Each structure stands twice: as C-alpha cells, then as structure tokens.
Amino acid sequence: MSEQQEYRFQVNLSGMINILSNHLYSSPKVFLRELLQNATDAITARSSVDPSYKGKVSVEIAGSGEQVTMTVEDTGIGLTEEDIHQFLAMIGHSSKVGKDFLATETSFIGRFGIGLLSCFMVSDEIVVLTQSAKGGPSMEWRGKPDGTYTIRKLDTQLAIGTKVYLRCKADCADYFEPAAVEELLFYYGALLPYPVTLVAGGQQKTINATQPVWFAEPELARGKRREVLDFGTRLLAEPFEDFIPLRTANGRTGGIAYILPHSVNLNTRRSHKVYLKQMLVSDKAENILPEWAFFVKCLIWTDELQPTASREHFYEDDRLQSVRDELGEAIRDELVRIGNHEPERLQRIISLHALPMKALAAEDAAFLNTIYKWLSFESTYGEQTLGELIDEKKKIYYTATVDEYRQITHVAAAQSLLVLNGGYIYNHQLLEGIAYMNPELELERLMPEDVSLSFTDLTMEEKNDHYDAIRLADITLQRFRCQIQLKRFKPAELPALYTLSKESSALRSLEKAKESSTDLLASVLGNLGGSFGESAYSTLYFNLDNPLIDRLFSSGSKDMLPAAVEMLYTNALMMGHYPLSRQELAVLNQGIVRFIDWGLSANAGNGGASK
Amino acid sequence: MNYDFETLMDEAYDLPDGLAKLEVLEAAARYADAEGDIEQGFEARKEIVHTAIFHGYPLKALIAFSWQLGQYDRNPEQFGSFDLMWSYKWIVGQVAHFPEIPLHKIEELVDDLGKRYKEHGYNERTYFYYRFRVAMDLGKMAEAQTYLELFQKAERDYMSDCDACEQNQIVQFYSQLGEHEKALEAAQPILSGAMSCAEVPHITLSYLLLPMLELQSEQDARKTHNRGYRLIKGKRDFIETVGRHMSFLARTDVKKGIELFEHHLAMTLDHEDPFHKLVFHLYSAQLLQKLAANGSKYRPRLPMSFLVSNEEMSLAHLADHFAQLALSAAQQYDTRNGNSYYMEWAEEALRA
Numbered sequence: 001m002s003e004q005q006e007y008r009f010q011v012n013l014s015g016m017i018n019i020l021s022n023h024l025y026s027s028p029k030v031f032l033r034e035l036l037q038n039a040t041d042a043i044t045a046r047s048s049v050d051p052s053y054k055g056k057v058s059v060e061i062a063g064s065g066e067q068v069t070m071t072v073e074d075t076g077i078g079l080t081e082e083d084i085h086q087f088l089a090m091i092g093h094s095s096k097v098g099k100d101f102l103a104t105e106t107s108f109i110g111r112f113g114i115g116l117l118s119c120f121m122v123s124d125e126i127v128v129l130t131q132s133a134k135g136g137p138s139m140e141w142r143g144k145p146d147g148t149y150t151i152r153k154l155d156t157q158l159a160i161g162t163k164v165y166l167r168c169k170a171d172c173a174d175y176f177e178p179a180a181v182e183e184l185l186f187y188y189g190a191l192l193p194y195p196v197t198l199v200a201g202g203q204q205k206t207i208n209a210t211q212p213v214w215f216a217e218p219e220l221a222r223g224k225r226r227e228v229l230d231f232g233t234r235l236l237a238e239p240f241e242d243f244i245p246l247r248t249a250n251g252r253t254g255g256i257a258y259i260l261p262h263s264v265n266l267n268t269r270r271s272h273k274v275y276l277k278q279m280l281v282s283d284k285a286e287n288i289l290p291e292w293a294f295f296v297k298c299l300i301w302t303d304e305l306q307p308t309a310s311r312e313h314f315y316e317d318d319r320l321q322s323v324r325d326e327l328g329e330a331i332r333d334e335l336v337r338i339g340n341h342e343p344e345r346l347q348r349i350i351s352l353h354a355l356p357m358k359a360l361a362a363e364d365a366a367f368l369n370t371i372y373k374w375l376s377f378e379s380t381y382g383e384q385t386l387g388e389l390i391d392e393k394k395k396i397y398y399t400a401t402v403d404e405y406r407q408i409t410h411v412a413a414a415q416s417l418l419v420l421n422g423g424y425i426y427n428h429q430l431l432e433g434i435a436y437m438n439p440e441l442e443l444e445r446l447m448p449e450d451v452s453l454s455f456t457d458l459t460m461e462e463k464n465d466h467y468d469a470i471r472l473a474d475i476t477l478q479r480f481r482c483q484i485q486l487k488r489f490k491p492a493e494l495p496a497l498y499t500l501s502k503e504s505s506a507l508r509s510l511e512k513a514k515e516s517s518t519d520l521l522a523s524v525l526g527n528l529g530g531s532f533g534e535s536a537y538s539t540l541y542f543n544l545d546n547p548l549i550d551r552l553f554s555s556g557s558k559d560m561l562p563a564a565v566e567m568l569y570t571n572a573l574m575m576g577h578y579p580l581s582r583q584e585l586a587v588l589n590q591g592i593v594r595f596i597d598w599g600l601s602a603n604a605g606n607g608g609a610s611k
Numbered sequence: 612m613n614y615d616f617e618t619l620m621d622e623a624y625d626l627p628d629g630l631a632k633l634e635v636l637e638a639a640a641r642y643a644d645a646e647g648d649i650e651q652g653f654e655a656r657k658e659i660v661h662t663a664i665f666h667g668y669p670l671k672a673l674i675a676f677s678w679q680l681g682q683y684d685r686n687p688e689q690f691g692s693f694d695l696m697w698s699y700k701w702i703v704g705q706v707a708h709f710p711e712i713p714l715h716k717i718e719e720l721v722d723d724l725g726k727r728y729k730e731h732g733y734n735e736r737t738y739f740y741y742r743f744r745v746a747m748d749l750g751k752m753a754e755a756q757t758y759l760e761l762f763q764k765a766e767r768d769y770m771s772d773c774d775a776c777e778q779n780q781i782v783q784f785y786s787q788l789g790e791h792e793k794a795l796e797a798a799q800p801i802l803s804g805a806m807s808c809a810e811v812p813h814i815t816l817s818y819l820l821l822p823m824l825e826l827q828s829e830q831d832a833r834k835t836h837n838r839g840y841r842l843i844k845g846k847r848d849f850i851e852t853v854g855r856h857m858s859f860l861a862r863t864d865v866k867k868g869i870e871l872f873e874h875h876l877a878m879t880l881d882h883e884d885p886f887h888k889l890v891f892h893l894y895s896a897q898l899l900q901k902l903a904a905n906g907s908k909y910r911p912r913l914p915m916s917f918l919v920s921n922e923e924m925s926l927a928h929l930a931d932h933f934a935q936l937a938l939s940a941a942q943q944y945d946t947r948n949g950n951s952y953y954m955e956w957a958e959e960a961l962r963a
Contacts, residue, residue, distance in 0.1 A: 318838065325841075359627065363845060402634075403638075423634070425626060425635075426631055429630070429631075436914060506671075509637070509674055510674050512678070513674045513678040513681075517680060518680055518681050520716070520719055521673075521676075521720075522677065522681075524673075524677070524706070524712055524716055524720070527711045528709060531711050579641055580645075
C-alpha cells in the first residue's frame with residue numbers, strides 16, 4: 001500500500017449536496033447526466049490530442065437491493081494526480097477559470113467537480129479509478145459525503161480512462177433499476193457520437209445504436225417523416241404529427257421543432273430539449289426560441305451557447321439573441337413554404353394554433369400575408385375563415401373592439417352588411433395589416449357611426465313634424481355628451497342604437513375615474529379631458545320605424561319625452577355593458593319612480609279599477 | 612358571449628402584454644364597476660396600470676391609477692399599499708409628458724408622492740430621484756443637477772428604482788446636456804452588463820450613439836446601434852428610443868433610417884405619450900429632410916390611417932409635416948414649462 005494522505009474540502013459538503021439537490025438540480029436523476037457529461041468531456045479531450053481515437057462509455061449495474069452498485073467507465077483522457085486535486089477537490093473550479101467561470105466559454109461542458117458531487121445524492125461513497133493519457137501512475141480517489149476524501153497511487157497500471165463506482169444509498173434503489181437507467185441514458189445520451197452501453201443482469205445493450213443523420217443535418221428530415229416523428233415522440237413523449245427542421249446560418253445550432261398536436265395556452269411555459277455537443281444539457285430550456293413559438297417543442301443541438309449553472313437555461317447574451325432570432329425565422333420561413341406548397345397542412349396547423357399564429361402575424365407582415373386566408377373570424381355571416389368571407393365578394397367591414405361589434409352587429413346584420421369582429425385578441429391589428437397590404441380586398445374599418453350611413457333619413461316633412469321633439473331630446477342628453485339622431489332603420493324591433501367612438505369610450509372611463517379619485521388627480525384628469533373634442537360625443541339613434549319611438553316622437557308626448565329619452569339612453573348604456581356614472585344612475589332612478597307614478601295615475605284615470 | 616370578471620381576468624393573464632390584454636382588462640374593470648365590486652375594480656386596474664405604462668398607453672395608466680388612489684384613500688385598510696405606491700412612481704415619471712397638465716400640478720404631484728412615501732416609511736432617495744427626473748423632463752437642467760446630487764447621497768430602500776434604471780437616467784442627463792464624455796463614463800457599468808433590467812440597456816444605448824460618434828468611432832457607434840436596435844425593434848414602449856436611433860442614422864445611414872421610420876410610424880399614430888411622439892416626429896423630419904436634400908424621389912411606405920388624412924406625399928412635404936408636428940409639440944411644452952428648452956432642441960435638430 002502506498003502512502004495515503006487526507007485532505008479536507010473547503011466547504012461543508014453535506015450542506016453543499018443539500019444545495020445541489022434542492023436548488024441547483026431539479027432531481028437526483030441528473031447524476032447520470034453529470035457522469036455522462038464528465039465522460040463526454042474526457043473523450044472530447046482525448047480526441048483532440050489523438051484524432052484517431054474512438055471513445056466509448058459503458059455503464060454496469062451489479063448486485064441487487066441495497067447492495068447494488070453502478071460503474072460508469074469511459075476511455076477518455078483520464079486524470080493525473082494534479083488533475084484530481086484541481087478538478088475533484090476544488091468546487092467551483094473548472095479547466096478555465098475566469099471571474100464568472102460559468103459564463104466563460106470552455107470547450108468542455110462539464111465542470112467536473114460539481115458534476116461528480118451530484119452523485120452524493122444517490123450514493124454515500126464515490127470511488128474514482130483513473131489513468132491519465134499523459135502517463136503517470138493510475139490513481140484512486142475516494143470521497144465521502146462528510147467532506148473527506150483520500151487519494152492514493154495504485155500499484156497496477158489501468159487502461160487509459162476513468163471509472164466511477166457508486167454504491168446505492170438507502171431509498172435510492174429506483175435510480176439503480178436497470179430499466180430506469182436505460183431510459184435515462186437514452187434520454188441524456190441518445191445522440192452521443194460514441195457508443196454508450198449498459199450491462200445489467202448478464203445482458204449488454206448499446207443505448208444509442210442508431211444515430212439519426214437527419215438530426216445533425218435537419219434538411220434531410222423532410223424525407224424521413226415517419227422516423228423523425230417517432231424519434232420525437234419517444235424523446236419528448238407527445239404523439240407528434242408535424243415538424244419543422246431548424247438550422248442557423250452558421251450551422252452551429254439546429255434541430256427539429258415538433259408542432260404540438262394540441263392547442264396550448266399563450267403563456268404556457270415551453271420547455272425544449274437542448275443538446276450541447278450532442279449531450280443533453282437541458283430538457284427545460286425556455287429561452288432558446290422566440291416567445292411566440294410556444295406551439296412547438298424542440299430538440300435542438302448547439303455548440304455555441306452557454307448553459308447556466310442549473311443547465312436549464314442559457315445565458316441571455318447577444319449570441320443567444322441572434323440564435324433565437326434565426327430559429328424563429330426558420331420556423332416562420334417553413335410555415336410560409338408550407339403555405340405556398342401544402343395549404344391544407346398549414347390550415348391544420350393554424351386551426352390548432354390560431355393564437356400563436358396571430359401573435360406572429362401581428363409582428364410580421366410577410367407572414368401575415370401568407371396565412372391570412374386561413375384565419376377565422378366571427379362575423380355577421382357566422383364564424384368563417386377570411387378566405388371564405390372574401391369569396392362572398394362583398395365589401396368586408398371590421399370593428400376595432402368587441403364592444404363596437406356588439407353595438408352594431410344586430411343592425412349591421414339587418415342591413416346585410418358583412419362585418420367582422422375585430423375585437424378579439426390581435427384581430428384588429430391583423431385586419432388593419434391585411435387591408436394595408438391588399439388594397440384590392442375592400443376591407444375597411446367600420447366605425448359605429450358608419451352603420452348609420454345606411455339608415456334612411458327622414459323626409460323634409462317628417463323632419464318638420466318632429467323638429468321640436470328632436471331638439472328637446474337632443475337638449476336632454478347634452479349633459480351626457482350624447483347627441484341624438486332620428487332615422488329609420490332595420491330591424492324595426494330595435495328602438496334605439498347607441499354608438500360610442502373609441503374617444504368617447506376613453507372619455508367615459510376618464511370621467512368615471514375622476515368621480516372617485518383624489519382631488520389632485522381628479523383635477524389633473526380634468527386637464528387631460530379638456531383635450532377630447534367633438535369626437536368624444538356619443539350618438540343615440542332613434543328608429544322611427546319602431547312603433548314605440550314613433551308614438552314617443554309624435555306630438556302629445558312632450559311631457560314624457562325627456563324622461564323617456566333618458567331612460568332609453570341609460571338602458572342603451574347598460575345593454576352595452578357601460579358602467580353608469582353617478583349622474584346617469586340618478587337619472588335612471590328618478591325615471592323609474594316617475595314611470596311608476598305615471599302608470600299608477602293612468603290607471604287611476606281609468607276610474608281606479610284594476611283590470 | 613357572456614364573460615364574468617374571473618373569466619376575463621384569466622383570459623388577460625394568459626395574454627402577452629399589449630393592446631389586446633389591455634382591452635380585456637378594461638372590459639374586466641367595466642364589469643366590476645357595473646357590478647359595483649370595488650375590490651375587483653382595484654385588481655383589474657392594478658393590471659391595467661402595469662400593462663399600459665410599459666406599452667405606450669400612459670393615459671390609460673393614469674386614469675386607472677387615479678381611480679385606484681381615490682379608492683385607497685377612502686379605505687386604506689382594504690388594499691395593500693406597496694404596489695400602489697410603486698405604481699405612483701410610474702405615474703409621476705409620466706405626468707410631465709402631458710403638456711395639458713400645468714406646472715403647478717406636476718409640482719404638487721411630486722410633492723404628494725414624497726409625502727406619501729414618507730408616511731409609508733421610505734426615505735427621501737426616491738422622492739429626490741423623481742424630482743431629478745421631472746426637472747429633466749421640464750428642461751430644468753440646473754434643478755435636475757441639484758436633485759441628482761441629493762438623491763445619490765440618500766440610501767437605497769425598497770421603494771428605490773433598480774440601480775440600472777437610476778444609472779440610465781444619469782446617462783440620459785449627461786447625454787442631453789451634451790456632456791458626452793461624462794455620459795459614456797456613466798454608461799460603463801451598463802455597457803459592461805453589470806447593470807441591466809427590463810429597459811436597460813435598451814434605452815441607454817440610444818443615448819450613447821452620438822457621444823460615441825463624436826468621441827470614439829463610427830464603427831463603435833454602429834455596433835451600439837445594432838445591439839440597441841435589436842432590443843427595441845417593433846416595441847411600442849420604445850418609440851422614443853427608436854427615434855433616437857433614427858437621429859444617429861440620419862447622420863450615418865439614411866436608407867436604414869427610413870426603414871426604421873416605415874417600420875414604426877404606424878405605432879406612433881395611436882401612441883398615447885406625446886413626448887415619445889415628439890421625439891419620433893422630430894427625428895423623422897430630420898431623416899426625411901436629409902433624404903429630400905439628396906434629391907431622392909423615394910416614396911416611403913405609409914400606413915393606411917396616415918394616408919387618409921394626408922394627401923400630398925412628396926418627401927419635402929412629409930419632412931415638413933413631421934417638423935410641424937414636432938415644433939408645435941415643443942412649443943406646447945415650452946409654454947407650459949416657462950422656458951425655451953424644447954424649441955431650442957427641436958430647431959437645432961432640424962438644422963443639423
């Protein structure tokens with residue numbers, strides 16, 4: 001036995017392991033990822049000095065129950081005694097040390113020390129046997145979670161490489177189950193460019209026997225549809241039906257974006273699987289694609305991005321920004337291509353993922369122009385795609401808000417106008433964009449007041465007859481900044497139509513806030529309200545085709561007219577879901593009392609007898 | 612389709628920030644008001660303020676906040692105060708941008724903020740810092756200098772803006788004063804990435820373009836332009852910042868400048884911040900003048916709603932149109948502020 005020396009870690013190791021398992025890593029199972037990563041680093045390092053060298057990793061599980069052990073062996077570069085001190089003993093130390101070591105670009109993914117420590121989550125003792133390619137004696141390192149470790153030189157000469165022994169910790173048997181280990185090895189190492197084998201229960205199995213060529217060269221994926229979909233389904237656990245190949249211009253990042261087979265919420269957290277140098281570094285990478293791309297789940301490889309310490313994100317730097325932009329463009333371009341060559345396929349995608357498609361189209365005019373025919377809208381002709389509506393060969397109007405649509409849909413339908421509801425998310429922006437790029441489409445924003453253009457004006461004679469009543473009604477609503485118009489329009493059952501421009505809507509909410517604010521802010525709002533002009537007036541159209549209105553505006557109802565107009569006005573507000581101001585509420589209350597009173601008096605006039 | 616308050620709020624939470632979300636939130640606020648539910652009205656408006664202030668709808672933010680503060684004063688126990696006090700900063704940082712609000716009311720608002728912060732146990736740093744910012748907005752640079760020194764002496768606390776935001780304002784201050792060397796020096800921690808937040812370095816970089824052009828090299832300035840523009844492209848919240856990039860491009864790359872102009876003009880049409888619009892209009896005029904002076908016959912791509920209200924579309928006419936918009940806004944500010952800061956700035960830009 002050669003001399004044996006004892007060293008101590010500089011930190012409280014059990015505390016450190018606690019931090020690792022509870023904060024840095026999402027689950028103990030990452031110890032296998034860390035071991036594979038260390039092996040990958042070692043193999044990469046050895047290939048860089050010896051290009052003819054071909055690496056391999058073998059994992060062996062022996063024993064059963066509490067006695068089970070795992071050996072992870074690689075034929076990589078190995079460690080000298082000095083390396084061991086440097087990498088295994090000093091936590092936070094990597095082969096290149098900068099101020100922020102995690103952010104500095106290193107050619108090795110692993111930070112050996114930290115990675116190995118993760119094994120303490122599943123094992124109470126770690127033994128590393130290693131022989132460096134640089135020569136020197138074979139070494140043994142033995143670490144315990146109490147913070148001590150020993151190093152000794154071995155008398156025998158081992159083959160070049162590193163072997164890590166783990167002994168299963170109580171309660172950790174699950175992580176040593178051969179089937180579970182096999183699944184995890186595939187999960188992390190499916191794409192590693194050297195064989196990873198698992199030996200357990202007398203059987204030997206190569207985990208990554210088939211290497212999909214189309215993954216490294218995504219352009220080839222289009223020709224291998226079924227294979228690509230099956231691979232994605234196995235790795236991402238979703239039954240995919242469609243995908244988009246990805247690749248950046250410099251060729252350093254690429255992969256496959258699988259289109260989710262179900263609709264997703266706009267704010268759903270997207271987690272993509274990212275392989276750094278063919279080793280899975282993250283299955284929760286969120287920031288590698290633009291926000292709008294939440295309808296895909298990706299397998300991505302890269303050799304140009306730096307993962308954060310938890311490996312679950314990438315550092316937000318300029319490079320990530322441009323990778324993200326390029327991957328976004330790749331998705332967009334492919335959708336455009338699909339739209340041009342396989343329109344039905346694009347339609348399927350859009351019907352599943354309308355919202356993200358709209359979000360993207362709102363930002364990107366060219367994309368909008370490719371897909372707009374397949375976007376569907378609520379309209380006075382029912383829920384249809386814009387393409388179908390265009391085929392109606394009618395002038396198409398759209399509203400800017402749901403409220404505007406609700407105000408006029410009834411009337412517009414009666415005039416058989418084709419009106420789209422532009423109020424739902426992004427619709428208005430998109431319709432404006434479509435109208436701008438395609439002037440031949442006759443797509444026009446409908447202002448609530450425009451509906452009135454198709455209303456029939458009164459004849460000169462009727463105007464004369466109703467002159468006083470109109471004036472009286474107008475004066476009654478002056479204080480609410482509402483003007484009245486008397487017209488004839490369909491449907492006759494509708495007594496009145498209230499229209500409110502965006503400006504008057506804004507003014508209403510300003511007045512409402514003024515009522516309940518502090519004196520200072522109320523007067524500030526007063527200053528700002530002053531700048532709303534004529535446009536902030538709302539309009540109440542009365543329909544002379546309606547029998548009630550006809551009677552109301554005919555002579556003889558002069559006493560009742562102001563109160564009736566006020567009631568119809570507050571009623572129109574409530575129908576339109578506008579909260580009433582104090583003044584309006586007071587008018588409504590007085591009106592109700594007055595009409596009850598009139599009703600009772602009218603009955604009394606009948607001789608007081610109830611029917 | 613009948614939505615109740617919770618459904619609307621859930622829908623809003625699922626939307627990315629922007630106009631679509633605001634409209635759903637406003638519908639939720641209207642719903643709560645119609646039901647007379649003040650707590651729900653408060654909740655919806657809190658989200659409105661938050662969304663509106665960062666997406667170019669400061670008026671909507673101000674209206675919603677005013678309602679909130681009124682309700683809070685009536686029933687302080689019913690609502691949490693921290694978010695409300697935090698929002699107050701955004702409002703006060705915004706008020707000077709509305710030329711209709713008279714000077715004395717702006718002063719009163721900043722004092723009210725200071726008074727409330729004191730009552731809530733915060734120190735004077737944030738108050739002084741907003742004094743500094745408002746003075747800068749009002750073109751009172753000497754006063755701004757005084758408050759700059761005062762706020763830096765006070766301790767940070769929970770109400771303080773983040774250090775990146777504060778540093779960014781200092782860079783703006785020196786850049787606006789024309790003290791380019793100091794601006795670049797103050798920008799060091801931001802350029803190195805040591806200080807950053809949701810708006811920094813996005814805004815800051817635009818203030819460094821001319822200093823770099825003058826003191827370093829066109830190449831440095833161009834790099835900074837590329838880095839900064841990528842962060843703000845197509846975002847309503849940064850229209851003013853886009854304008855500043857346009858000013859740099861008017862000096863170095865008119866063609867690219869026109870691209871920025873065409874890409875963002877539509878966003879300015881219904882932008883609620885008159886100051887953002889002023890900056891964008893002014894530098895649009897500067898760019899278009901340059902292009903016209905080169906004898907170009909280019910016809911910029913203009914949004915529909917813009918075409919409707921403007922008939923004659925030659926470059927010279929367009930340049931004039933935007934120059935007039937900028938100058939009349941500048942004049943409005945100066946009249947309110949009682950100085951000639953913005954007219955001098957605008958006229959100088961148009962001569963450049």
